[in-house]
Amino acid sequence: MSNPATAAQKKSFGEWFRSRKVQKRLLIGTFMIVPLLLLLTFTYIPFAKMVQFSFYDMKYIGPRTWVGIKNYVDVFKRSDIFGSLLLSLYYMAGAVIQLALALFFATLFVFKVKGESFFKATMFFPYLICGIAVGFIFKFFYQRGMVLDTILQMFGMNLNNIPFWLKDQKINNWSLVATSVWRYTGQNMVLFLGAMMSVDTDLYEAASLDGANKWQQFKYIILPSIKSIVVLNLVLSISGSLSAFEPPYVITNGRMGTGTYFVIMNRLAHENQKVGLASAMAIVLLVIIIIVTVAQKLFFKYAFDDGSSDESKAAVKAKKKAAKLAKKEARA
The missing domain is CATH 1.10.3720.10 (MetI-like)
Structure with a gap:
């Protein structure tokens, strides 16, 4: 026999889809799609193409010639x-x-x-x-x-x-x-x-x-x-x-x-x-x-590190050094 408590906990797809948790995630994902697409289209893809172009001898229009790292060498060689x-x-x-x-x-x-x-x-x-x-x-x-x-x-x-x-x-x-x-x-x-x-x-x-x-x-x-x-x-x-x-x-x-x-x-x-x-x-x-x-x-x-909220960096270092010396003396 099936457990009545387990059967009561099971939800249909419609109920699961309309649940607050799922709706919240769908709303966040929907609002993220457009910014991510814009970022991908106008930032990451152009950047990847620029990296690709840096290994070619090319103009905006016309044939391309693979030159490897020659362009990078020229950057450092040309005065x-x-x-x-x-x-x-x-x-x-x-x-x-x-x-x-x-x-x-x-x-x-x-x-x-x-x-x-x-x-x-x-x-x-x-x-x-x-x-x-x-x-x-x-x-x-x-x-x-x-x-x-x-x-x-x-x-x-x-x-x-x-x-x-x-x-x-x-x-x-x-x-x-x-x-x-x-x-x-x-x-x-x-x-x-x-x-x-x-x-x-x-x-x-x-x-x-x-x-x-x-x-x-x-x-x-x-x-x-x-x-x-x-x-x-x-x-x-x-x-x-x-x-x-x-x-x-x-x-x-x-x-x-x-x-x-x-x-x-x-x-x-x-x-x-x-x-x-x-x-x-x-x-x-x-x-x-x-x-x-x-x-x-x-x-x-x-x-400019302060070391901690209560002590300066120099004080923290001095305390650690004193602790190490105390350990050495205790072992001796």
Whole structure:
């Protein structure tokens, strides 16, 4: 005889299908199908094709010739390609300056200044402007005899003593870096400011009562509280420096020693039709960005790790060392 309890537990397919658990999974799966299809169509498949193209000597239209790793060898052999990576050092230096300025201004706004809303909006506004438009603005700003030269002449400088901001290879890359600093400082400032505003204001009041000045409040309260945001912004900024494109492309078109890695890659792919070589450049850049990102995270992990929530890293190491010595003495 069948067990009545077991028979009561059995459900028909319709009841099982209409159950809350199954409906929940179907709903989640349905909503995931479209994003996954879009991600597969516009990200993973194109990436796989780019990896495939990097092993061919090819144009967009026409025959393909298998060349193996020759394109990757050319990336490191050609001075115009691998040498352009050195220009990323300018943008990395600019990223550090940019973050320092953003942190400075965000700290000022935390401690309240007159007209802070106006200054916040003014500093964040450049980030809202299209990168191409920013390039055209600074193209005329740096042009000989235009805005910057006119301002310097107002302060008594002779036009003949003013350098060519975009032609002089000693300073033209710094001029382009200043464009990026001007555009992205406000964005980083807002990110820092958001993190700083999450800090309990009672800590500032308690520190003031204990005699701490603004610098001490920043050093011992603000900076430790937003350490993760500082590290994140630094990682993103330095990684983004490797792919700088808009300022050199729009302002100088990569001429006069300003062609960054992305500008050279764009020129090879779209003007010279060397699609295979450009694809190999993209893969190499991806690998470099991954290596730099991992290296930065490891550096900050070991350089700024707190050890535990209650003790510093040095204290944790000292305690472990003392414990080992105590074990050795106990065994002896």
